[in-house]
Amino acid sequence: AALLALALLPASDPKRLAGLARGGALISLASAAICALLVAIGGPLATPALPGIGTFVGILFDALTAVMFLLVSFVGTIVVHFSRNYMAGDPGHARFTRLLGLTLASVLLLILAGNMAMFLAAWVATSVGLNQLLLFYSDRPAAILAARKKFIASRIGDACLAGAVFLAWQAFGTLEFSGLFAGLKGVAASGETPAGLTIAAVLIAAAALLKSAQFPLHGWITEVMETPTPVSALLHAGIINAGGFLALRFSPLLQLSTPSMDLLLVVGGFTALFASVVMLTQNAIKVALAWSTIAQMGFMLLQCGLGAWPAALLHIVAHSLYKAHAFLSSGSVIDIARASWSPSPGGAPHPARLGLAVAGVLAGVGIVGTLSGFELGREPGLFALGAILLMGLTHYIAQSIDTRPTGFVIARTIVGAAAVAGLWFALQSGMAWLIAGSLPDGADRTDLVALAAIVAVVAGFAALTIGQASFITAKPGGAPEWARAFYVHAQNGLYVNALANRLVLRFWPTGLPARR
Template sequence: MELVLIVVALATPWVGTVLAAALRPAELGARAAAWAAGVGTVAAVAAGLAATLGLTSPDGPADALAHVMLILVLGLSALIQAYALRYLRGDLRQRWFAVWAGALTGSTAALVTAQTVVVFTLAWVAAGLSLVLLLATYRSLPQARQGVRRAAWSFALADAPLVLAAIVLVVAAGGDARLDDLATVAATLPDATAVILALLVVIAALGRSAQMPFHRWLPATLSAPTPVSALLHAGVVNAGAILLIRFSPLAAPIALAMAVVFAAGAATLVYATVVRLVKTDVKGRLVYSTAGQMGFMMMAVGLGAFAAAVFHLVAHGLYKSTLFLSAGTGVAAGAEKRAWPAPSPATAKTTAAAALIGSALTIGVLALGKAVIAPSATPVSLALLAFLACTAIVAVVAGLRRRMSLRTVAASAVVVAVLGLSYIAAVGWFEQLIPTPTGTQAPSPWLLVIPAALLVGIELMSRSSRFAPALSSAVYARALAASTVPTPDPGGATRPRTPSLTKEVAP
């Protein structure tokens, strides 16, 4: 029964693609594709429930990670395609979007459920190609063509190592190797070859998730229509973590590979956070927010905290798709807020009180929640919780500085309790589903102190001009330069485009 449901879930996006290409008018085909994705979501949920209730064999066609990701991929695609029906109604490119959105959904669904090296690699390349074609929805625009070129080159450079690694693994295994057997295959290889293969896999993961040094393709996709951006940011960029988790028997025992993943994630997180602060457009801020969140996810993977990375992946997909689909409302809300009177600057006494109350409140709630909900602790889980505490403290203190009252303190306590306890419980549940492979050679989890300290310093510089003014000015200038995207002229040349000081107001 589970096998039938999974086959239905995997087939429906491709059925929707065919219907979108064949049916006339274009809106009818797009509507059929959206309904097909919805049917696939129902089948994926039914398969997941069957597996959860023990109605299938333990060695079924999909594991817990595959079930979770299949529901996420198909569910988000169905919602985004339904949204696009209205967004692209009457648009000459509606059929193009519907066809390649279905192809991207089908490729990604095959990727997350793949059990062998060849199937995974083929699905990986197909998903990248589908995304590039989807980014070409408005290919008549010079900015769109630039985004397509950057994404295509980045994927070509990053995917080639994965294809090479897959060829070597297939040759070493004497055929298509199962992902669960990669540790056995790697054991037959020389140590140097195993290290190289692990690094090749890491390069592919960094490229797809827009991590340094492949971080420039993602900001170039800003001209894509909102449904394309939602599909991209809610699903495709998450594939890097899936690749590393699936190939963890090969990559996790290699200390150098795990260190590279952690370092790239930490560097991207800090870089994207800085650049995001100087962006004035809604989609630009969302793009760099995604890059930073992918950096945090990669840091978790590099530390061997695969369960935390998967939870972050799921939460980010749901959260970011919501933000993109409501971007127009966000523009209008931002324009309204700019008309509000500027708040009075916080006094030194208020700032000190906010820091003390925010720190004590956040640490107390998270420590109590950890002790009650998930008393078993590892250095990695404690380090990630400490990192979460630092970011939560910054947010709470910033809110209390704006308005200090008994009501805001109580509201902060409720928000921290709900979000913090939910995070602890969810990560604990994912840890039961996705155990860390034995023999993982991860760097020290307390290296998280470095990016955490940098993020706190960035927040202080953005909040107060009195904190390291010379350094603050230098960081601002470099961030502004980094956020400048070259804009192609119609004649083919490019000119730098600085961020606008005003935001476009949605009609």
């Protein structure tokens, strides 16, 4: 309510309006902390049905809501505080503050929604608010093109979500999440999922993929750099997670539909690999971060497709905090890079040593995960995701056994990598304990499709890790002909977004002259 009230205040003093926006964000953060404490003490909270509007207005506050409400309120508070000085002096400062408050309020309402009608309304409001922020500088053709591509993807996603809500309402006769979850428990006990619910689950999965900028409708998120940096931070650290939150909120429904889980698994896994390759070839820091977001959302939806719901929620939290910091500090990236750079006496590690490091990571994750109490045969997805995470340390490990290795350096490297792996599994255990009862219980999927996807993704990232040093980031003159050609194609995202631009401009031209 405090954030929504900004739209009604006069804009005579933009700085004062920005100060009030910061106060509204702090109110949301304090509210999130208080409600999270109440949930920890007394369990989930839900508002009673209000006469006349109870069907459309209601709040469900469980552990999932508590985590997401705290996360978005915290990131939103930082972004609002940052934008107060960032936008100072801009003629549209007051308009920006209003739009930022409305969009942040819409995201919070989406998280708090206790029924599907309120969820759908907040879902659409979030999309509309973000679209207006993307068009903040409406005279920029690139901003218009990105906003229109996002508009098309969002409207398709809205239609999918609306269709799923209608089918769920038809099946159970209620729009309340509590009634939906109770009905789904009965369906799970019967062992047979009606066709209507299967279609609804597939529509939910499609809406989540569209909201998370997954292949092939991913291009808009790489072209939103014409908007102010606070919008990029809020988008990549908060709003883009709405697709993941949708999958988590409707996880009891998705888990009853194998086609919907397969859709998340295949599209999310492919997008993660595809976007990671493209990210390594980008030169602009914000564009590289945008491709990183696409890849991370693919990882998160891959986890949902595997049934690793706590891992997906942990991924959302970690990615949001990292990406908000990355965007807000992107203006200082050159200074950060110079301060952290150190020469490597051996140059780029040899591919054979990288391969040895990758093998060591895979073995180490298996050992640490087993010692942490997890079972590889029961939760293969969790081990696979840990292995992919730890592959970020392969260059660190390879350099320790590269030029002039010593026992102390190798031992320190092994202990450090093992500590990171142990922390990964400890965080997984903590998140599973924290949201117990809010998300479906059970082990990861172990069917043939899931295992094939796990093997493909792990093998793909192992090859990517080894190839990164040898040809993907190699200088043009130091790589073979095929590697140079691949680098160019990857740098252009395999031209998928270029084709999307042509289609949109053909049927919906911007009407503005193109800039060089």
